[in-house]
Amino acid sequence: MYATRNDLEARFGEGELQQLEMMQSVGNSIEEALQDASEEIDSYIAVRYTLPLPSIPSTLKRVACNIARYRLYFQQPIEEVENRYKAEIDFLKRVADGKAVLNILNAQNEVTEEKPVNAPSTLPIGSTYRGGVFGDDVLSMMPSIK
Numbered sequence: 001m002y003a004t005r006n007d008l009e010a011r012f013g014e015g016e017l018q019q020l021e022m023m024q025s026v027g028n029s030i031e032e033a034l035q036d037a038s039e040e041i042d043s044y045i046a047v048r049y050t051l052p053l054p055s056i057p058s059t060l061k062r063v064a065c066n067i068a069r070y071r072l073y074f075q076q077p078i079e080e081v082e083n084r085y086k087a088e089i090d091f092l093k094r095v096a097d098g099k100a101v102l103n104i105l106n107a108q109n110e111v112t113e114e115k116p117v118n119a120p121s122t123l124p125i126g127s128t129y130r131g132g133v134f135g136d137d138v139l140s141m142m143p144s145i146k
Contacts, residue, residue, distance in 0.1 A: 001038045002056050003064035005030050011065050020072040029072065037067035044092035045102065055105045063088045 008030065009017055021029060041063060042051055053060075070077055070085035077085070094100035 001034050001064070002041060002060040003034055003037070003068065005034070007061050008034070008065050008068060011062075012069060020069075023075070024072070030068070033068040033071040034064060036071055037064040040067055041092060044096045047096040048098060049102065049104065053102075053104050057102050057104055059102060063091065 005017070017030065041060060045051070045053075045060075066081075066084040066088045070081050073081050091100060095102060
């Protein structure tokens with residue numbers, strides 16, 4: 001999981017968590033909400049990153065806390081909770097689309113790479129073409145504009 005009960009308490013206070021727990025009918029509601037949030041996050045970031053992640057960036061802890069909080073307000077979330085949830089989902093969509101990145105550190109304390117982008121399947125075997133309409137040799141023959 002990307003966040004714990006302690007992370008929720010640190011962000012939203014113990015009082016709010018106790019109120020949310022009293023509204024639930026299930027005993028482990030907070031743990032279930034955190035698990036659901038983690039699974040929802042995974043469904044977006046698995047597009048760009050290999051799971052499980054080598055380390056959890058603080059960004060994902062924040063996202064997990066906001067999603068779990070939204071899930072705990074199962075009847076009628078207040079506007080602030082709903083807006084935070086929507087903002088986190090928008091962020092996860094941007095990560096999945098490659099418009100945002102996660103700073104994930106590996107065992108050597110270096111930022112990890114995203115999944116490698118595969119070449120189009122229509123290329124002949126052994127081709128290393130990665131994009132562009134013209135190769136460097138054609139572009140070098142073109143006059144430059146200055």
